[in-house]
Amino acid sequence: MVQSQDIEQPISSRRELRELVRSQLQTFLEQGQLQEAKLLLVPVQAVDVADVIGELPEKLHAIAFRLLPKDEATEVYEYLDRSVQQSLLQDFKNQEIRDLVEQMSPDDRARLFDELPAKVVRQLLPNLSPTEREATSLLLGYQPDTAGRIMTPEYISLKEHLTVSAALERIRHLAEVTETVYALYVTDAARHLTGILSLRDLVVAQPEQTIGEILTRDAVFVHTDTDQEDVARVIQRYDFLAVPVVDSEQRLVGIVTVDDVIDVFERETTEDIYALGGVQSDGENYFQMSLFRVSRQRVSWLLILLVTNVLTSAVIRANEGVLSQLVSLAMFIPLLIGTGGNVGTQSSTVIIRGLNIDKIQTGGAWRLIRREAIAGLMLGTMLGLLVAVGAYLLQGNLIVALSAGSSLIVIAMLASTSGAALPILFKSLGFDPALMSAPFITTCVDVLGVLTYFTIARILLGVLPLEMSLG
Amino acid sequence: MVQSQDIEQPISSRRELRELVRSQLQTFLEQGQLQEAKLLLVPVQAVDVADVIGELPEKLHAIAFRLLPKDEATEVYEYLDRSVQQSLLQDFKNQEIRDLVEQMSPDDRARLFDELPAKVVRQLLPNLSPTEREATSLLLGYQPDTAGRIMTPEYISLKEHLTVSAALERIRHLAEVTETVYALYVTDAARHLTGILSLRDLVVAQPEQTIGEILTRDAVFVHTDTDQEDVARVIQRYDFLAVPVVDSEQRLVGIVTVDDVIDVFERETTEDIYALGGVQSDGENYFQMSLFRVSRQRVSWLLILLVTNVLTSAVIRANEGVLSQLVSLAMFIPLLIGTGGNVGTQSSTVIIRGLNIDKIQTGGAWRLIRREAIAGLMLGTMLGLLVAVGAYLLQGNLIVALSAGSSLIVIAMLASTSGAALPILFKSLGFDPALMSAPFITTCVDVLGVLTYFTIARILLGVLPLEMSLG
Incomplete structure (x- = not known):
């Protein structure tokens, strides 16, 4: 029933159908109508059954799973989320677990064992048949994320x-x-x-x-x-x-x-x-992590960036003299570092993606970096002119307008160049180029940008007659 | 030769081998040793031949391609970059083109035609045999990026x-x-x-x-x-x-x-x-575009973000009174909006990725947004305390320290919440959630962050005794 409706619907509504099956199944299970529940699942594909079970309340997982015919159970089990797989293991009797784990394919089993507590694995491994045990131990011996770990010995x-x-x-x-x-x-x-x-x-x-x-x-x-x-x-x-x-x-x-x-x-x-995006990842599903772990995975990068930002504060502090002479200079700080950050983000994004999918090699590095530098200069000149004119019209202070406009040219070029150069440098040193990602480059550009801005303002204040600094 | 060396090497050096073949081929071609060049390519896989040809100087493309046996030529042609495919077409005689295009598989041919000038396609289509012409016209009739366009009728x-x-x-x-x-x-x-x-x-x-x-x-x-x-x-x-x-x-x-x-x-x-990363994309290879097109693809987002940043400037301008009373407030502007931007980038990155690969549905939106809000609050509290203490130790001004610390809590929470909510909102309205990406959220947080900071500082200046504002 479900299946034949399924194929006549466009893809988008398959999800709705799954949801329909889930709610019907939950009703059956809660009312103890196990036979009806069993029939409901017969025409549904294994991967969809796994989804439906995963979306049930946790206390119903084991009972729903037990409804499946033995040969289908293994396939469904392989499609379940790791967390559901693990919680099911706790509900099962020893014999059930043995049968299930015995029938999984070696590569899926190795991935499951990998995430189970070592104690549980030590319990399970000896229960496997000699051939299956050998296949799994073999896979478990290889480093994670290698061919050895994801291969199947069943060819x-x-x-x-x-x-x-x-x-x-x-x-x-x-x-x-x-x-x-x-x-x-x-x-x-x-x-x-x-x-x-x-x-x-x-x-x-x-x-x-x-x-x-x-x-x-x-x-x-x-x-x-x-x-x-x-x-x-x-x-x-x-x-x-x-x-x-x-x-x-x-x-x-x-x-x-x-x-x-x-x-x-x-x-x-x-x-x-x-x-x-500056989020650490260990391959686990972000949306199933506890809030404590989420915070822990995010805070380390934030702290590193915070320290870099303290440098920006130090630069401003060192220029407090200029700033108190001409308070409206502060007006354009966010605009300058924001735009610099955006230009740098664009460059680092395309360069890192290019490196990651092997579209570019570090061999042609100089050409790439020069290209980004020129792009930055072009974009900076365009935006800088706009900002200089806009700033002057808005508040009529020539020194502020000239400082903002000209420093934006420098900032855009610096941002674009470092957005290209830092990932390439990291890649050629053997690190992950994504470590030199947008947040880091943005924050570095902040320091240099503010420094450039105040340096230019200081020079202009020294050169131009004082009355030009009056709004 | 090349092939057998090839398989005994780890993957990483296959690229070096390809480079070796390319330089040898170039030498042969430039010296007119066509027979040697032909033999050199015999054991190389079609996809690698395509790469080698693509990396030759453009004037050698056509001559290298003509060395290939007819049946291999089509396969190699299908693997070539679109730009090389197009430039080759210009060098070929009519009969050569007809043979080549006739033998391509219909889906690859449709993709090539799609990017050729309409005039050239009108020339080529009538030359195809009736069955191939029908197959291609069929594919060309479907919208780009649909199943109809990428399918092959050869089953x-x-x-x-x-x-x-x-x-x-x-x-x-x-x-x-x-x-x-x-x-x-x-x-x-x-x-x-x-x-x-x-x-x-x-x-x-x-x-x-x-x-x-x-x-x-x-x-x-x-x-x-x-x-x-x-x-x-x-x-x-x-x-x-x-x-x-x-x-x-x-x-x-x-x-x-x-x-x-x-x-x-x-x-x-x-x-x-x-x-x-705030870069428009039309599917073309960024690294082969002209600098003019690169700038054009990047400038539109930069301009939108620039306008948003002008709002931040306006907020600072409106608070110039507070700022001139307490110039050192400016010190922490980049740190606050920078950190806010980073927190928002983290949230929008995981949410947009989750939406794009169907790991999360907009159905559970409230739970997700609340979760991100809480994560933002936790991160903000941690960072805010750190900044407040650090700022006080660094420059001894309680009002600045309290303003920076407490506004960071608000900013982190705002950033995290909007980093989650805006992509979800966009997705549920039927737009691409990535439009609400890091640069946009960062820039929005800038406005709100600066507003929060000055509002808190203004309140504290009114409440606390004046001497507390002295460093």
């Missing part, structure tokens, strides 16, 4: 002497337990990767040909310690469905599939964006 | 009465000309989508079964006018390799494949990030 490997029809027979047998049947891997006796082929190649070939005749020997692969973002870039670049992962002795140990890659990109991009 | 459709072995035979014939053989679509006589199956299903089934017996009827699909980002979300959500696209009469007209989805996510994310 199909073939030998060169096999005929096409024998290979198809083997695939038929393994189709149920393997992650993909479309990318196939050829290994020698010592499990070294000797080539790849696709199911497409196999289907197109003659039945009596051997794998050795039709494989592609120049396979692109990654190592277990390759960063997950680089793995994702390889799959994106070559339009692969999967990429093989080899260990330090070039033995095939797993594959990473394209569906994991999309999630890797999303997680990595969220981290990049958080860094741009 | 495999089957009928329900076919046996599995007949279907496999059909796939064998079509494998060369279709985009994917892994996702298969079942249609009735009127081309309505009646179900889907995968090559995996087909391989696992018995040869004499019919398609009607093994297909999945509840297929998830999208419409031609579905936004490309929603299409990408569907594929991501269900881990699909492809999703079918139907027209308004539910007839199957194309499919979108997972490799296109990764590129859609990257383009959409770049747009999101640019919007966060």
